[in-house]
Amino acid sequence: MSSSLHSLPIPSATFDRIVEVRRDLHQHPELSWKEQRTTERVCGFLGSLGLACDTSLAPTGVVTTLPGRDSSHGIIALRADIDALPIHEETGLPFASRHAGVMHACGHDGHTSSLLGAAALLAAEDELPVPVRLIFQPAEETGEGARALIETGVLDDVTMIFGGHIDRGYPLGSIIVTDGHVNASSDRFKITIAGKGGHAGRPHEATDAVVVGSLLVMALQTIVSREINPAHPSVVTVGRFEAGNASNVIAEHACLRGTIRAQDPGVRVELEQSIRRVSTAVGALHDARVDVEIQPGTPAVINDRTPTELARHAAAQVVGDGNVRPLEHANMGAEDFGWYARDRPACYVRFGTSSPGHEFFPAHSSRFDFDERTLAVAAAYYHRLAIHAGQHLIPASS
Numbered sequence: 347m348s349s350s351l352h353s354l355p356i357p358s359a360t361f362d363r364i365v366e367v368r369r370d371l372h373q374h375p376e377l378s379w380k381e382q383r384t385t386e387r388v389c390g391f392l393g394s395l396g397l398a399c400d401t402s403l404a405p406t407g408v409v410t411t412l413p414g415r416d417s418s419h420g421i422i423a424l425r426a427d428i429d430a431l432p433i434h435e436e437t438g439l440p441f442a443s444r445h446a447g448v449m450h451a452c453g454h455d456g457h458t459s460s461l462l463g464a465a466a467l468l469a470a471e472d473e474l475p476v477p478v479r480l481i482f483q484p485a486e487e488t489g490e491g492a493r494a495l496i497e498t499g500v501l502d503d504v505t506m507i508f509g510g511h512i513d514r515g516y517p518l519g520s521i522i523v524t525d526g527h528v529n530a531s532s533d534r535f536k537i538t539i540a541g542k543g544g545h546a547g548r549p550h551e552a553t554d555a556v557v558v559g560s561l562l563v564m565a566l567q568t569i570v571s572r573e574i575n576p577a578h579p580s581v582v583t584v585g586r587f588e589a590g591n592a593s594n595v596i597a598e599h600a601c602l603r604g605t606i607r608a609q610d611p612g613v614r615v616e617l618e619q620s621i622r623r624v625s626t627a628v629g630a631l632h633d634a635r636v637d638v639e640i641q642p643g644t645p646a647v648i649n650d651r652t653p654t655e656l657a658r659h660a661a662a663q664v665v666g667d668g669n670v671r672p673l674e675h676a677n678m679g680a681e682d683f684g685w686y687a688r689d690r691p692a693c694y695v696r697f698g699t700s701s702p703g704h705e706f707f708p709a710h711s712s713r714f715d716f717d718e719r720t721l722a723v724a725a726a727y728y729h730r731l732a733i734h735a736g737q738h739l740i741p742a743s744s
């Protein structure tokens with residue numbers, strides 16, 4: 347994969363500053379809701395630009411709003427996630443994590459420093475068309491942070507919101523902008539099966555929860571393959587199956603836990619209904635009691651047309667038309683940006699980071715890393731986008 351980035355799209359002094367922040371955050375990763383030091387570091391950087399920090403909305407995380415010429419058309423919001431993962435780092439980098447078992451293995455250190463880079467570029471402008479809100483969001487990995495911030499009103503005066511993710515699947519210097527579905531919804535299910543325990547040699551006196559559970563695991567596989575339109579990507583995975591205590595005892599209870607992913611909100615509803623129906627039917631077939639609990643998670647990320655057009659334009663200004671591309675295939679990963687995108691016109695992009703000789707490990711790997719020049723691309727993109735989208739919000743006559 348060749349890189350299409352020939353020169354840095356931001357001043358090298360700004361680049362050096364955000365690389366330094368990225369490495370510092372990388373050395374000091376913090377798990378969801380524990381991002382205190384990260385919050386302080388972000389506030390310190392924003393403070394050095396003369397920007398006021400609001401840290402009152404959630405236990406961790408920072409929000410700042412840069413003023414604009416015209417505030418009557420709302421605010422443009424840009425969001426970065428700031429948390430790390432419970433993974434033990436094995437990159438061997440000189441700035442590897444100093445916290446055993448905690449690592450920035452999803453590039454959120456990069457997202458945070460990119461948005462700080464954009465803050466520096468925006469703060470250096472004489473005037474912005476409309477106010478720009480920068481959201482440094484905690485707890486993306488647990489799928490809780492976006493929702494918590496929205497409940498405090500962070501989107502109340504926001505007209506459009508944008509975000510993005512570093513992605514090793516695309517070359518450095520490319521920005522991936524796609525209309526419509528870009529991340530799947532993610533929900534969890536727990537199915538408990540109550541049969542009747544008994545002697546392993548006398549199955550006729552028992553109702554075997556292992557057999558019912560096994561049948562159910564297989565029956566659940568037919569939902570996506572036989573009931574859902576194959577044009578709409580979806581997944582039902584049973585990730586955990588617990589049952590039984592001894593080889594000579596028929597298990598009375600079994601518990602299946604899994605994940606449901608869907609790109610289309612209608613399919614999400616269909617999957618839930620089918621899981622309930624199939625589970626109940628399999629229980630009835632063998633006279634076992636089956637209970638289904640579905641724990642709703644993050645909604646799908648669906649990019650809206652206008653913000654996506656604005657994003658595509660800003661991306662082309664930074665990396666050139668030919669390096670703005672659509673997603674190559676459906677992404678079934680979850681992203682809690684979906685909560686913002688559910689409430690406001692939104693666009694979520696991906697920043698390519700592969701470069702020759704650096705085919706990086708996947709996100710959530712203990713050896714994950716990325717090309718730091720991606721930070722410059724992302725910072726430049728957010729900077730251009732905030733101005734371009736702001737100009738779009740103000741009618742030509744005003």
Ligand code: NI
Pocket residue numbers: 452453454511
């Ligand atoms: Ni991530």
